[in-house]
Amino acid sequence: MTAAITTRSLAKRYGNLTALDEFDLEVTRGGIFGLLGPNGAGKTTLIRILTTLMRPTSGTACIEGFDTASHSREIRRLIGVVPQENSLDRYLTARENLELHARLHEMPVTSYRKRIDELLELFGLAGRQNDFPDSYSGGMQRRLVVARALVHHPRILFLDEPTTGLDPQSRHAVWDYVKSIAGSMTIFLTTHYLEEADQLCERIAIMDHGKLITQGSATELKERLTGGALYEIEFGGNADAFAATLGNLSCIRKLTLEGNRATIELEHWECLSALVAALAGNEIRRISLKERTLEEVFISLTGKGVRE
Ligand SMILES: Nc1ncnc2c1ncn2[C@@H]1O[C@H](COP(=O)(O)OP(=O)(O)OP(=O)(O)O)[C@@H](O)[C@H]1O
Numbered sequence: 001m002t003a004a005i006t007t008r009s010l011a012k013r014y015g016n017l018t019a020l021d022e023f024d025l026e027v028t029r030g031g032i033f034g035l036l037g038p039n040g041a042g043k044t045t046l047i048r049i050l051t052t053l054m055r056p057t058s059g060t061a062c063i064e065g066f067d068t069a070s071h072s073r074e075i076r077r078l079i080g081v082v083p084q085e086n087s088l089d090r091y092l093t094a095r096e097n098l099e100l101h102a103r104l105h106e107m108p109v110t111s112y113r114k115r116i117d118e119l120l121e122l123f124g125l126a127g128r129q130n131d132f133p134d135s136y137s138g139g140m141q142r143r144l145v146v147a148r149a150l151v152h153h154p155r156i157l158f159l160d161e162p163t164t165g166l167d168p169q170s171r172h173a174v175w176d177y178v179k180s181i182a183g184s185m186t187i188f189l190t191t192h193y194l195e196e197a198d199q200l201c202e203r204i205a206i207m208d209h210g211k212l213i214t215q216g217s218a219t220e221l222k223e224r225l226t227g228g229a230l231y232e233i234e235f236g237g238n239a240d241a242f243a244a245t246l247g248n249l250s251c252i253r254k255l256t257l258e259g260n261r262a263t264i265e266l267e268h269w270e271c272l273s274a275l276v277a278a279l280a281g282n283e284i285r286r287i288s289l290k291e292r293t294l295e296e297v298f299i300s301l302t303g304k305g306v307r308e
């Protein structure tokens with residue numbers, strides 16, 4: 001089966017700066033795929049190439065089997081794009097913005113009228129359809145851009161940070177729409193809201209400095225980070241007394257002792273029984289488990305340094 005998106009040794013250089021570096025990616029059809037990475041990682045550059053707005057320096061990118069270098073017309077029919085920066089026409093009303101998009105895609109009036117009515121309804125914009133985008137809130141403008149990207153029934157929807165700058169209510173509204181339309185198409189999105197990526201995306205790729213670092217489901221990524229869990233044990237007395245016992249366990253990756261508490265990172269979950277056996281007979285007040293978050297995975301792979 002053809003993948004929705006395939007890139008092979010894709011590279012993009014802006015002068016001396018390598019924004020994309022030998023990037024290999026395959027996104028299967030259907031579901032929501034999340035691309036994460038710090039500022040300047042190369043996410044928008046990749047989306048620009050995949051959506052035929054920019055040519056790579058080298059390598060290939062295919063959308064539904066069509067090469068972006070030679071089949072941009074075919075690809076543009078298949079994709080919907082929500083760019084990082086809003087790109088609404090401020091001199092057209094919301095409805096006219098959608099109609100212009102439909103006409104650029106050569107849709108017949110009879111079919112686009114109905115489609116636009118449906119989308120305005122779905123995105124909660126029907127009541128304001130004759131207003132200009134400048135009179136919309138940021139959240140409404142973003143919803144309108146998503147609606148516009150869907151007018152021509154795309155098979156793949158690219159969303160570059162669709163919820164940046166929105167309040168929690170508007171963010172949830174956008175994500176709810178994205179989820180509701182995800183069944184029939186492939187959605188490729190970037191976001192800096194890692195909790196949302198965790199909940200929304202079936203597959204996640206993390207990139208930095210133009211390179212793909214890792215990919216998998218959110219659970220797989222968390223599992224790879226020390227078995228996905230951090231254990232905290234509260235002892236009856238000072239935890240230092242257990243330093244030797246715990247230190248002897250080979251499957252403890254990291255041990256921190258503080259007061260009557262030990263914080264333990266295990267190599268993998270199977271080590272837990274060895275840990276429990278080693279501590280048997282001692283006074284333990286509490287064992288708590290702290291699940292790893294996608295944010296911890298992200299920081300552990302991309303570091304704490306602030307980017308551009
Ligand atoms: N037109 C351009 N000319 C020169 N350098 C550019 C250009 N566009 C992007 N870059 C640089 O390429 C790198 C990748 O930028 P890109 O916009 O793809 O990152 P990003 O992952 O989308 O970041 P963000 O999360 O901030 O949106 C950055 O170092 C950026 O400064």
Ligand SMILES: [Mg+2]
Nearest residue numbers: 043044045084
């Ligand atoms: Mg970007």
